Amino acid sequence: MKSRAPGIRLYIDADLSSDGAIKLADGHAHYLRNVMRVESGDEILVFNGRDGEWRAVIAAIGKASVRLQIEVQTREQTPGPDLWLAFAPVKRGPIELIAGKACELGVSALIPVITARTNVGRINRTRLQTIATEAAEQCGRLDVPEVKAPVDLPEFIADWPAERTLVVCDETGGGMPIAEALAGANPAAPWAVLVGPEGGFVKSELEAITKLHIIKRVGLGPRILRAETAAIAALACWQALVGERRP
Amino acid sequence: MKSRAPGIRLYIDADLSSDGAIKLADGHAHYLRNVMRVESGDEILVFNGRDGEWRAVIAAIGKASVRLQIEVQTREQTPGPDLWLAFAPVKRGPIELIAGKACELGVSALIPVITARTNVGRINRTRLQTIATEAAEQCGRLDVPEVKAPVDLPEFIADWPAERTLVVCDETGGGMPIAEALAGANPAAPWAVLVGPEGGFVKSELEAITKLHIIKRVGLGPRILRAETAAIAALACWQALVGERRP
Numbered sequence: 001m002k003s004r005a006p007g008i009r010l011y012i013d014a015d016l017s018s019d020g021a022i023k024l025a026d027g028h029a030h031y032l033r034n035v036m037r038v039e040s041g042d043e044i045l046v047f048n049g050r051d052g053e054w055r056a057v058i059a060a061i062g063k064a065s066v067r068l069q070i071e072v073q074t075r076e077q078t079p080g081p082d083l084w085l086a087f088a089p090v091k092r093g094p095i096e097l098i099a100g101k102a103c104e105l106g107v108s109a110l111i112p113v114i115t116a117r118t119n120v121g122r123i124n125r126t127r128l129q130t131i132a133t134e135a136a137e138q139c140g141r142l143d144v145p146e147v148k149a150p151v152d153l154p155e156f157i158a159d160w161p162a163e164r165t166l167v168v169c170d171e172t173g174g175g176m177p178i179a180e181a182l183a184g185a186n187p188a189a190p191w192a193v194l195v196g197p198e199g200g201f202v203k204s205e206l207e208a209i210t211k212l213h214i215i216k217r218v219g220l221g222p223r224i225l226r227a228e229t230a231a232i233a234a235l236a237c238w239q240a241l242v243g244e245r246r247p
Numbered sequence: 248m249k250s251r252a253p254g255i256r257l258y259i260d261a262d263l264s265s266d267g268a269i270k271l272a273d274g275h276a277h278y279l280r281n282v283m284r285v286e287s288g289d290e291i292l293v294f295n296g297r298d299g300e301w302r303a304v305i306a307a308i309g310k311a312s313v314r315l316q317i318e319v320q321t322r323e324q325t326p327g328p329d330l331w332l333a334f335a336p337v338k339r340g341p342i343e344l345i346a347g348k349a350c351e352l353g354v355s356a357l358i359p360v361i362t363a364r365t366n367v368g369r370i371n372r373t374r375l376q377t378i379a380t381e382a383a384e385q386c387g388r389l390d391v392p393e394v395k396a397p398v399d400l401p402e403f404i405a406d407w408p409a410e411r412t413l414v415v416c417d418e419t420g421g422g423m424p425i426a427e428a429l430a431g432a433n434p435a436a437p438w439a440v441l442v443g444p445e446g447g448f449v450k451s452e453l454e455a456i457t458k459l460h461i462i463k464r465v466g467l468g469p470r471i472l473r474a475e476t477a478a479i480a481a482l483a484c485w486q487a488l489v490g491e492r493r494p
Contacts, residue, residue, distance in 0.1 A: 097344070104476050106468065139470040179487040220483070221353065221491040223386040229351050229479070236467075236480035237487045240426040244468040 008036055008044040009053075009137045011144055016051040020070040021059065029066040032058070038066070045074060049143040052077040077142055081243040082190045084164075086111040086156065087231050088118045088197035094228035095120075099128040101228075103135035103145050105235040106243060107193075112150040117199045123150055157208055164190040165214040167238065169230045171200050175219035178234065182216070182241040193238060195231040255283055255291040256300075256384045258391055263298040267317040268306065276313040279305070285313070292321060296390040299324040324389055328490040329437045331411075333358040333403065334478055335365045335444035341475035342367075346375040348475075350382035350392050352482040353490060354440075359397040364446045370397055404455050411437040412461040414485065416477045418447050422466035425481065429463070429488040440485060442478040 010032075014022045024032065032038045038058050046068065047053040053075040060067040085107045089095055095112075102110055110132065112123050129147040136144040151159075160166070167181070175181070194209070201209070209215065220233050257279075261269045271279065279285045285305050293315065294300040300322040307314040332354045336342055349357055357379065359370050376394045383391040398406075407413070414428070422428070441456070448456070456462065467480050 101476055101479075104470055104472050105480065106470060139472065141470060177487065177492060179492050221486050223351055223353060223388060225351050225386065229348055232348075232476070232479050233352065233483035233486075236483040239468050239480075240424065240484045240488070245424060245426050 010046045011133050011137050012046050012048055016048055016054045016070055022068045023065050025065045032066050033061055047142050081106050083107050084109045084111055084192035086113045086192055086194045088113055088115045089120045089123050090227045096131050097228050098231050099131040100135040101232045103132040104139045106239055107145050109146050109148055111148045113156045114150055114152045115197050116202045117197045153205055160212050162213045164192055166212055167193045168209055168215055168217045169195045169234050170217040175217040178218040178237045181218045185242045187242050193234045195227055198227055257293050258380050258384050259293050259295055263295055263301045263317055269315045270312050272312045279313045280308055294389050328353050330354050331356045331358055331439035333360045333439055333441045335360055335362045336367045336370050337474045338367055343378055344475050345478050346378040347382040348479045350379040351386045353486055354392050356393050356395055358395045360403045361397055361399045362444050362452055363449045364444045400452055407459050409460045411439055413459055414440045415456055415464045416442045416481050417464040422464040425465040425484045428465045432489045434489050440481045442474055445474055
């Protein structure tokens with residue numbers, strides 16, 4: 001077996017099972033043929049978020065499609081952390097950074113939340129989903145986090161699932177140090193991290209958020225972090241302190 | 248007093264003391280005059296890494312220079328964490344991300360370390376220093392981390408100060424979960440975080456690093472993080488678990 005394409009790992013829609021054959025078209029076929037220049041017989045890895053990860057062989061390369069032969073399961077599907085990231089949209093560079101890094105750091109869903117001080121226009125949800133998908137392919141995840149439709153903060157609060165703990169990054173200094181707030185927390189429970197816009201939440205927003213059932217207001221140190229830095233830092237701390245702490 | 252320029256915070260070289268006057272030229276004068284469009288009488292904040300933070304008033308704006316009148320100290324100089332980030336250089340986007348985010352996350356020095364699998368060319372050290380300085384201005388730090396000259400890994404190891412604890416991000420899975428490795432660690436001691444290149448350290452490098460006196464090999468979870476993500480995540484965890492843990 002050749003190993004010319006050892007690094008390729010592709011998220012696809014199709015069901016995966018042994019001895020299955022899959023035809024890829026459009027973006028995937030273009031990527032494999034023209035970007036990665038795979039050849040017949042090359043091996044890649046594929047996953048779909050349901051059936052684990054499989055080794056597949058390039059069986060045929062056509063002008064507009066690539067045929068894969070699914071060979072053997074390399075990893076079983078296991079659930080990742082049940083961790084949402086809710087974040088006030090920021091400018092294009094930082095919001096794309098959030099989408100990629102949040103995926104690498106294991107979030108299960110990304111929720112853009114429009115707050116009083118949010119001052120960016122339309123969110124390119126398709127682009128953010130593509131970035132999250134590529135990050136999932138590269139970081140070895142078995143699923144892809146969903147980029148949800150933007151919601152206004154009042155709606156986000158009204159619809160909040162009571163059993164989900166919300167970690168609110170509070171740049172006003174009113175929060176507890178994150179290591180203290182998350183000490184001994186339950187990794188099996190549902191979680192979410194909420195990060196405000198540049199300039200923070202307005203007072204009435206923070207009060208409304210604080211009325212939610214299970215909430216932890218956390219601080220991330222004495223420096224003023226950019227929104228995207230706060231999101232990445234809070235997620236990294238959550239994984240270290242809760243999600244991927246040694247049992 | 249007008250407050251047209253409330254957000255401006257400038258790192259300058261000059262000594263700062265009450266009733267001092269400072270003439271800014273070149274980049275700083277251009278930035279204040281043409282980018283921030285300050286006017287005579289506007290207030291800004293200045294710091295130099297030695298004398299704390301001071302409020303200053305724009306006293307005069309000339310064609311090529313701006314004169315500041317230093318008014319009153321707003322914060323005393325206090326030391327930040329003694330935390331270095333040593334990192335294998337990566338491509339331009341990610342390395343610039345590291346410079347800015349590491350500064351926001353409180354590192355005192357940035358050290359590019361050339362490893363066997365480092366495959367980027369020249370490092371634009373001036374550019375990285377500028378990014379770190381701007382991040383310091385924006386995040387409210389009282390100092391600016393120094394971007395050191397690149398060193399080869401063997402030299403880095405040979406010159407290692409024995410009393411400094413090195414946290415090595417080990418993507419091979421041989422590390423301890425970072426929360427466990429850093430539990431109860433001493434925030435007053437000197438620290439450093441080391442992050443390898445995409446593809447990781449080669450085996451002999453990791454063996455050489457492991458021979459250093461005080462070393463903690465840590466893991467950052469089951470996903471394969473990009474080098475810049477690992478750097479940011481490790482620094483955020485260090486601050487939460489060691490540097491900015493409630494005493």
